[in-house]
Amino acid sequence: xxxxxxxxxxxxxxxxxxxxxxxxxxxxxxxxxxxxxxxxxxxxxxxxxxxxxxxxxxxxxxxxxxxxxxxxxxxxxxxxxxxxxxxxxxxxxxxxxxxxxxxxxxxxxxxxxxxxxxxxxxxxxxxxxxxxxxxxxxxxxxxxxxxxxxxxxxxxxxxxxxxxxxxxxxxxxxxxxxxxxxxxxxxxxxxxxxxxxxxxxxxxxxxxxxxxxxxxxxxxxxxxxxxxxxxxxxxxxxxxxxxxxxxxxxxxxxxxxxxxxxxxxxxxxxxxxxxxxxxxxxxxxxxxxxx
Numbered sequence: 001x002x003x004x005x006x007x008x009x010x011x012x013x014x015x016x017x018x019x020x021x022x023x024x025x026x027x028x029x030x031x032x033x034x035x036x037x038x039x040x041x042x043x044x045x046x047x048x049x050x051x052x053x054x055x056x057x058x059x060x061x062x063x064x065x066x067x068x069x070x071x072x073x074x075x076x077x078x079x080x081x082x083x084x085x086x087x088x089x090x091x092x093x094x095x096x097x098x099x100x101x102x103x104x105x106x107x108x109x110x111x112x113x114x115x116x117x118x119x120x121x122x123x124x125x126x127x128x129x130x131x132x133x134x135x136x137x138x139x140x141x142x143x144x145x146x147x148x149x150x151x152x153x154x155x156x157x158x159x160x161x162x163x164x165x166x167x168x169x170x171x172x173x174x175x176x177x178x179x180x181x182x183x184x185x186x187x188x189x190x191x192x193x194x195x196x197x198x199x200x201x202x203x204x205x206x207x208x209x210x211x212x213x214x215x216x217x218x219x220x221x222x223x224x225x226x227x228x229x230x231x232x233x234x235x236x237x238x239x240x241x242x243x244x245x246x247x248x249x250x251x252x253x254x255x256x257x258x259x260x261x262x263x264x265x266x267x268x269x270x271x272x273x274x275x276x277x278x279x280x281x282x283x284x285x286x287x288x289x290x291x
Contacts, residue, residue: 001045003116006038007108008143008287009099010136011168011247011254013161014198015216017184025135025151026181029195031202032139032146033161035254036285037168039105040090041068043112050084051076057091067106070133072113078129081117094278096174098248100136107140127153144286147199158199161284162207165263167236167255169276171228180249183221192217211243211256222250228275229253235273239266 127138135152193215236255240262
């Protein structure tokens, strides 16, 4: 049996950090949104019992350090699965980009292997298993538009993001999430985004109001070190973006456009600037409604 799954990237429509737990995990309040940019994974069971992963790029580790392999190993051990699995990853989502590229691949592995190995676990059960491997994985299993709290695992599904066009741009730099949070902890955060207001604007279908409220407490940290973040945002706004923001711990920036022509112009301007070798025209998506 062979399965193929799309693993969708995410952006943050608001990201606030409200505290730190005793175990070092940060307490967050954020709104997550899938976008139409995805990796493709194939899964085929094998009789050897081995967990085998290959990838389309040598930038990706394909041994037990990879989250996909960790998911397979966890499920295999916990449910005493005798069969192995042969997996292949076609990587499109930028690496170290603040877009949950690793987490969404892990989520795809949970969903696919649950079916491939006939485990019959609910999404809730998969999410409970997933949080031990990564706080973003439960969201990636559920997908769509969601409010995430706790360390990211407490999820509330909300209305779909208003229709719009997105330009996503990643500069040629990799940002360590650990470094960003450590730097944040050393600073006093004065301004916190209005996550409840963003949620209300989304549910009212008010794109401009949503964009007027979007904020990310991690952006000041990353943008203060990497000027490309602000430069790309300025390009996108100059081309008519309703708003332009950094996602996650960065350095990826996304611009929100209400007109397709403006989004295409924004994309072209970013490409011509050579500030972001990885740039994409995209849109919000709810994978659960894809079909």
